Amino acid sequence: MxxxxxxxxxxxxxxxxxxxxxxxxxxxxxxxxxxxxxxxxxxxxxxxxxxxxxxxxxxxxxxxxxxxxxxxxxxxxxxxxxxxxxxxxxxxxxxxxxxxxxxxxxxxxxxxxxxxxxxxxxxxxxxxxxxxxxxxxxxxxxxxxxxxxxxxxxxxxxxxxxxxxxxxxxxxxxxxxxxxxxxxxxxxxxxxxxxxxxxxxxxxxxxxxxxxxxxxxxxxxxxxxxxxxxxxxxxxxxxxxxxxxxxxxxxxxxxxxxxxxxxxxxxxxxxxxxxxxxxxxxxxxxxxxxxxxxxxxxxxxAEHFGKEQRKDLDKGSAELGKTGPEGLNVIGDGWDSIATFDTGGKGVPSGAEVGGDAGSFLDSLGDKVSGGFGQGTVFKTRLINALITDDGKVYVGAVTKDALVKAADAGK
Structure with a gap:
């Protein structure tokens, strides 16, 4: 250099x-x-x-x-x-x-x-x-x-x-x-x-x-x-x-x-x-x-996936709920920010329930986790991870699996 x-x-x-x-x-x-x-x-x-x-x-x-x-x-x-x-x-x-x-x-x-x-x-x-x-x-x-x-x-x-x-x-x-x-x-x-x-x-x-x-x-x-x-x-x-x-x-x-x-x-x-x-x-x-x-x-x-929405998420603003999924909130700020919302339904079915290629794909992505919040599945990539609880709550962010579980426990 x-x-x-x-x-x-x-x-x-x-x-x-x-x-x-x-x-x-x-x-x-x-x-x-x-x-x-x-x-x-x-x-x-x-x-x-x-x-x-x-x-x-x-x-x-x-x-x-x-x-x-x-x-x-x-x-x-x-x-x-x-x-x-x-x-x-x-x-x-x-x-x-x-x-x-x-x-x-x-x-x-x-x-x-x-x-x-x-x-x-x-x-x-x-x-x-x-x-x-x-x-x-x-x-x-x-x-x-x-x-x-x-x-x-x-x-x-x-x-x-x-x-x-x-x-x-x-x-x-x-x-x-x-x-x-x-x-x-x-x-x-x-x-x-x-x-x-x-x-x-x-x-x-x-x-x-x-x-x-x-x-x-x-x-x-x-x-x-x-x-x-x-x-x-x-x-x-x-x-x-x-x-x-x-x-x-x-x-x-x-x-x-x-x-x-x-x-x-x-x-x-x-x-x-x-x-x-x-x-x-x-x-x-x-x-x-x-x-x-x-x-x-x-x-x-386009407008629902535009810069204004990302700005709200970056700022950890509750205003995101106006343009994103109903009831969406942001926990924390900075790089540790986690977006969370309630689907109002059940969690993700297991691979065995889905069956076939789709079921195998789900199983390859998800890790079963549990905590004070109950049970759920963490879907992971090298950057973005998402926890979907069995009662339909979603926590997602560029954070670790443990951080998602901690956020779910705090939100219980």
Whole structure:
């Protein structure tokens, strides 16, 4: 590593300043990509994005680097982002094909395969390549490249188009009038992911600068965010920040348990030149089936999984209950936050009760637990764990199994 590491830690005041800056200035270049919404909490990067060098850059403190990110105002860019998901889920076996058949030919139930919400599950595992482009706050595009096919989500002015080339189907809705963006904007780039992590920075977080890196041919500083909470499953987050523009180029989240990254998203190519205007043009192809939708009125679509909901969760706010499941509350704050709600029904059936591939899948995910609350099952990944009690209460968070049981006991 180049000798520019800093032991400075960002304080709570620094985090407050960052949040204020974020309120003053929207991240205008970000693609409003519901299709990559899973990236907020469930992505890991391929080894091909390993650093290609340690450039010698001027020393910078953690506070100065956080301020540089907040001040970044890149509005024009194009590039390629590589994403790999590694939640440590077991092999779905025959369950995956069974679910696909039940969903219909497009795998999305009754809806169009071009509907962004139908693409979320595809990013829950494996390696994916995204092409992104932006020209100000009213023109963004993200394309998910698949085998012999492509899915694109385009925002151009008031129109938002989703197009699935495999099925030749089109989804169309209109952007929110607020800031000229469609509702339901979700993370599509390392900048989104980095800002979501930084806004949670408080007394429970250590933020330092630890060396440099080169990402997509750009010199960058390495900002390291480490939770101090002992019950969280998050080990640390590393953000490669472009030394000139302050734009996060790469985001890596490693679990407290060690091993491969769970969340790691970064550019393999990036340009800050203005994209061609034609990049954002879209006309439904001949013969394509077009689904028109008012996203603001669709409970299963974008706005219900957007940034505002995640902000509430990050703050540990009871206001989340207004947009999330009825009766949802948040216990604690910071990295140890646990969301809880009552389904009003019974707990999860055992694998033996379900039977078949689905039953085997349930058993592979769940651990039976008991405590003062009674009995239940903890469903686990390398990042997010959830306890569902036998009487239908749910506790979920980026915390350990023991923390969930403790929360259930306290809530009894």
């Amino acid at each position: 180049a000798p520019n590491a800093s032991d400075d830690s960002a304080t709570a005041a620094d985090a407050d300043e960052l949040r204020a800056a974020r309120r003053r200035k929207a991240a205008r270049y970000v693609v409003p990509a519901t299709v990559v919404g899973v990236a907020a909490a469930t992505i890991g990067l391929v080894p091909a994005l390993a650093d290609s060098g340690d450039p010698d850059l001027p020393k910078i403190s953690a506070q100065e680097l956080v301020e540089k990110i907040a001040a970044s105002d890149v509005q024009q860019l194009s590039g390629t982002v590589k994403i790999t998901t590694d939640l440590g889920l077991p092999d779905l076996g025959g369950l995956e094909s069974s679910l696909g058949s039940a969903a219909g030919p497009s795998g999305s139930g009754d809806g169009s395969s071009a509907d962004p919400s139908s693409k979320l599950t595809e990013l829950a595992s494996g390696t994916h390549t995204l092409r992104v482009a932006a020209d100000g706050e009213n023109k963004q595009k993200v394309s998910l490249l698949e085998d012999a096919a492509e899915y694109s989500l385009i925002h151009n002015g008031k129109d938002v188009w989703g197009y699935d080339s495999k099925s030749n189907s089109v989804f169309h809705t209109t952007a929110s009038e607020q800031a000229g963006k469609p509702k339901g904007e979700l993370p599509a780039t390392p900048k989104d992911l980095a800002e979501d992590a930084l806004k949670a920075a408080d007394k429970t977080t250590s933020i330092t600068v630890e060396g440099t890196a080169q990402v997509a041919g750009r010199d960058a500083y390495r900002l390291v965010i480490k939770p101090k909470d002992k019950d969280t499953t998050v080990g640390q987050i590393t953000v490669a920040v472009d030394s000139k523009t302050g734009l996060p180029l790469k985001f890596t989240l490693t679990p407290a348990s060690g091993g491969a990254a769970v969340v790691d998203a970064g550019f393999t190519q990036v340009s800050f030149a203005q994209p061609a205007a034609s990049t954002f043009d879209f006309t439904p192809p001949k013969g394509a089936k077009v689904e028109e939708e008012d996203a603001s009125k669709a409970p299963g679509h």
